[in-house]
Amino acid sequence: MKLWYTIFIFIFYFILNAKAQTPVVLWHGMGDDCCNPKSMGGITELIQAHLPGVFVHSVKLGDSINDDRNAGFFGIINDQVDSVCQQLANIPELANGFNAVGFSQGGLFMRAYVERCNLPPVRHLITFGSPHGGVSDIPNCIDIHDFKCTLMRTMVKRGVYTSYVQHHVVQAQYYKSSTDLQDYLDRNIFLPQINNQVEEKFKNNTYRDHLGNLETFVMIKFTEDTMIKPPESAWFWTLDKDNQIWPLEQQKLYQEDWLGLQFLEHNGRLKFLECPGLHMQISDEFFIKEVIQPYLADGARKHFVNQQL
Template sequence: MRSTALLATLAVGALSVALPHTSEDVQLPLVIWHGLGDDFEREGLAQVAELAEETNPGTYVHLIHLADTGSGDRSATFFGNVTEQIELVCEQLAADPILSTAPAINALGFSQGGQFLRGYIERCNAPPVHNLVTFGSQHNGISEFESCKYNDWICNGAEALLRSGRWTSFAQSRVVPAQYFRDPRELDLYLANSNFLADINNEREAKNETYKKNLASLNKFAMFMFEDDTVAVPKESALFAEVNSTTGEVTALQDREIYQEDWLGLKQLDKAGRLDFKTTPGQHMRLSEEVLRDAFKEYFGPLEDNWRTPSLIVQRGS
């Protein structure tokens, strides 16, 4: 079995050709958002896109990118305003002639790309997402920042800013990981200053009903946690769980206020059998072809013909 070591971004590609309306089952397009430190030109992401099309022939794949070059896209995973980045992605997807004419799209988020895709769904969702799958994403934030390689100056610069002034307006508008930093020991500072996560998690007193409505519109929301993850801390954030930073006690999503009062529609999804909690072996973003292929089959397979709407463009594999 070939192993695909994903550093959760990877490379570019439109893998399918748009065809006129046919009687075939509907194969929805797939958008992929990579993670921290990666870029859309990397070979690993191209392999994932190829696997998606091989598993479900006819899948048109769009790789989200925040710059025209790989180096610029990687830099944007560390430095930038996440709210502005999501606005850019909303425009990017709406401008794609295939995505914008499909009745819906599927979405795959690796690491921080997962919570950013959730932000896309909550804030614009046009084109609308049918199924959302996230691997190792920090839906409930991080309480530590990963260590950088000694010669990775971009990563080290972001790490220094996060450690020294994560709640400053500068960090919250410029340092990407700071915008989803959430330590329960600093909850007041988080609620007062968080530029991104506190908003899309609807944790402040004023709730955004559009966020709840949009997220609850998903057909399926599947969250995967890596069992041996030491990069995204706490790893349980991938399943929207809360972890006490002092004791290590884990509070499952269903036992949290965000679920019980249904701030985001997660309870609604769960009660309808549309919220899946998954675990997968290994370290952060170390994915085998088998795990990916199974996920593609379960969540991104073709829809039956009776689901089709007249606006759909059907794709065919090369």
């Protein structure tokens, strides 16, 4: 009798999971695209293999794969976030909310989605190696033959805070100069705003409220990251005026809770993890154990099954 009851519970779980599993949205990083079988495609298959029936959407900007890849280098991030807000709002499967996983700069942009739109709402936000605190150097090109990346770096070096570069090069819009913080605050068109590093009268409390509504915000740093500088930017750490690492808890952004990060941490909902290896080297084992099982699998049903067995 016990055996048949156990089998029934497992069947019931998988049917329920297939029908009601929280959807997942992915946002790829620089030089990648929505549907690359070696990156986002592989991640999608891994999630679906462990969460049968789950709906997975990979963010795509533009009408083609080439458009999507180009958007990772050129354009205005604010416009791209607005476009994704509309894109996700028009997907029926996401209407009741979803879990979000952002990779590299895609994690930063997904956070911007949460702060500015969050409709449909994000439940768990997981970011891998994302430059939340900005970068002190423009990310290198993984592929030295990638013309788009080479062009991007050349443009940025000629004037990262000029209006032209700020309105054309994506990576310039989260560049944070440690030697000229005032230029960063005055002329960077994206990161100071999304981090609420603006005058008090211009701070947006909606950003704090939206992030504070997350069930969990998981920030993952790569232990040997040489792409994002400093790599601790993945945890909102940044460089101070003396070019020294400035931990999150020592910054006003945290102390005065401009984004709700202190609130999340005090409630056990802000997580700082490390992934072994170089930038975007994520093993299947790590993704399953540290992302799928604790955050993408619906915990209530998982707990129900464990209690019954």
